[in-house]
Amino acid sequence: MDTAREKGNVVAFLGPKASYTHQATLQKFGDQNFHIVPMTSIDDVFAAVQAGSATHGVVPFENSSNGPVLFTLDLFADADKRHPDIVVEAEIYLPVHHCLVGQRAAKALHTAKATDAPSLSQVREDLDTSPVVSGAATPTQTAPQPARPRVQPLHSIKHIQHVHSHPQAWGQCKAFLTAYLKQAEKHDVSSTSRAAEIVATDSTGVSAAVSSKLAAELNGLDVLAEGIEDTQGNSTRFFVLRRRQDVEGHVNASSTEGVNGPVANAHDDQAQLFKSLISFTVDHAEPGALADSLAVFKKHGLNLTSINTRPSGARPWNYVFFVELMGRKRGDGDGGKVNVALDELGRVVKTYRWLGSWEKMTKD
C-alpha cells in the first residue's frame, strides 16, 4: 500500500468503509497497486482530486430507480469554480441490494437495559406474537393498490421503532418500508454505512438501518431482511474522477498521427463504445437558446442519452444543463465528431465545459 502511495496511485472515495461507493471502488481498484482512502463527503473527493492529493476519485452519480445524485451534479456544475480540472475518466455499475440490519428481537431483549422499559415491553410483545408482520400495506385513496414488497423479513421486526439511512435509500425501498415499517421514525444520515454504525451503538435494540450486508457484518449486526429494494436490477452508477491534464495527456498521446492514428479513426466509428459528459449554460433572455444548443448535437449525429438541469447558483431561475452522449472527445484539434460539436456549441451557448469521455460499461 505504501508503495502504491509512493507511486501516486491514491484513490479517494466517498466513505465510510463498507459504503456502496467503497464496494464500487474495490470492484475497480481492488488490487495492490492502489491506495484507497475514504472521504467524508462527495465534496471532499472532488477537492482531493482537484488538489492532486488523490490521483483518482470515486463518487456516486446516478441510481437506476432514484435518479441522479443531485449533490454530485451540483459539484460538476461548479458554481464556485473550485474544481476547474475535474473530468470523468470511467464509470462503474454496482448492483445495489439493500438490507434491513439491526438486532434480532430476542437479542434486543437480552441487551436492553432496565431503564429502557418501554422498548423492553415492546420487545416482549413481539416475542409473544408471530415472527413477522403481514407485509400487506393498507390500501388508501392515494395508493389503492400499494406495491407488494419483493421480500419478507427474515426475523421479527416489530420491535423496530427507528430506521436510519441515507435519504436516497428511502426512495429505493418504498414498498418494504410502507408494508413493514410504516410507523417507525425515519432518520436521515450521511450514508448507509454510517446508519449501520449508529444502530450498532443503540443498546435498546429498537433501531435498524437500511444498508449493505457488508455494513451489517462490519458492525456486528443481524440482517433482518435482505434485498428490500423495490426494483429487481436496482443498481448505482459511479464515476471515476481524474484531473483533466492527466487524462488529456492520454487522449493526446493516443491520437498522435502515425502512432495511433488508425486506432483513433476506428474509435470514431465505434462511438457507441464511449460516453461523454458536457455541461453548458445559455442566455436565458434569448428565445430558443436551449434548443439551438441541443440542435448542435443532433447535427453531428451525437446520440444524447440523458439530460439534466440544475440551478446554476449564479442567479435565481438560471440553470446549468448537463448532457450525456455517445462518443468521445479526442486530442485537441483531432477533429472527431465530439470535438467539432463542442467547437460549435461554444458559439451558441454562454459557457460550456467538457466533463470527460470514458468507455461505456454494461449496466448489469
Added chain:
Amino acid sequence: MDTAREKGNVVAFLGPKASYTHQATLQKFGDQNFHIVPMTSIDDVFAAVQAGSATHGVVPFENSSNGPVLFTLDLFADADKRHPDIVVEAEIYLPVHHCLVGQRAAKALHTAKATDAPSLSQVREDLDTSPVVSGAATPTQTAPQPARPRVQPLHSIKHIQHVHSHPQAWGQCKAFLTAYLKQAEKHDVSSTSRAAEIVATDSTGVSAAVSSKLAAELNGLDVLAEGIEDTQGNSTRFFVLRRRQDVEGHVNASSTEGVNGPVANAHDDQAQLFKSLISFTVDHAEPGALADSLAVFKKHGLNLTSINTRPSGARPWNYVFFVELMGRKRGDGDGGKVNVALDELGRVVKTYRWLGSWEKMTKD
C-alpha cells in the same frame, strides 16, 4: 366556507397549516369562494384532484436555488398511471424567507427540566458567553472561501443541538447552517411547518427548526434568526392542478370559431405569455430518439425553458423527460403551434403527455 364547498370550489394543498404551500394557496385562493384543505403529502393532493374530491390542488414544483421537487416530478411521470387526468392550470411564485425558530436560551433555561442536566449546563454556558457565535465558517480544503451567511442570529443559538426541517431547506440555507450550526444534528421531517411543531414539543429547548415566521407564530416559538436563506430572491414556484376535462372545457370554449377566434389568434401571437409542460419517453434502443424529440420543438419555434429527466419507473435506466416551453395548447384541432408540435412529437416518441398550459407569472 360551506357555500364554497357546496359550490365545489375545494382547494387541496400540501399542508400542514403554515406551510409555504399554504401561503402560496392563500395568495391565489385567499377569498371566501374557496374551501382550502391541507393534505399530508403531495401524493394526496394529486389523488384528491384526480378523484374529484378537490377541484384544485396546490403543490410545490421548483425552488430557485434548489431545483425541482423530485417527488412532484415523479407524480407527473405517473409510472403507476394513477393520475391520468392531472394537468397544470396555473403557477404561483412565492418568495421564501426561512427563519431559525426555537426557544431563546434564557427561556430554554427556565423551562428545562432537572432531568435534562446536560442540556441545562449547555444553556448556562451559553448565557455566560457572547450572545452570538462568530458566523465565520472555518476555511477548509473543501471550502477555502466558505460563503458568509447573509444574516446573523437575533439571539444566542449556542444551545441548539438539533435542527429539524424539510430536506429542501438544508440546501437553501447552507451558509448560515455551516457558519452557526455545523455541530448540530440535522433531522429531516416532512415539512418546515411540521419541524416547528416538533420543536414546540421539546421542553429542553435545545431544538430548533428551519421554517417560516408564520410557523413560529402558530407554535409559540421565538424567531432566533430571520432570512437565513443563502440567496436573496430565493423563491419557490407552485403549480395549481386541475383535472384535464375541466380545463379542456375552457380551452375548447375559448377557441370556438366566431366567438373567440380572433382572441385565440391574438394569443398565438403572444406565446411568451403562456407556458406548457410536456412529458415523453423514447425508445432507448433507437439512437438519436431524444434529439429527434427535442428537434420537433425547435422546428416549430417553441422556446424550451427547462428540461428534466427522471427514472421512468418502468425499467432500470429508462427515463421520462419533461420539457417546459413558452406557448399553450389550444382546443383540439385548433392548429396552434403547440398543438402541431405535439402531433408531430407523437410520431417520434414512444409515449407523450401534455401536462397543461397556463399563463406565465412573474418570478418575483
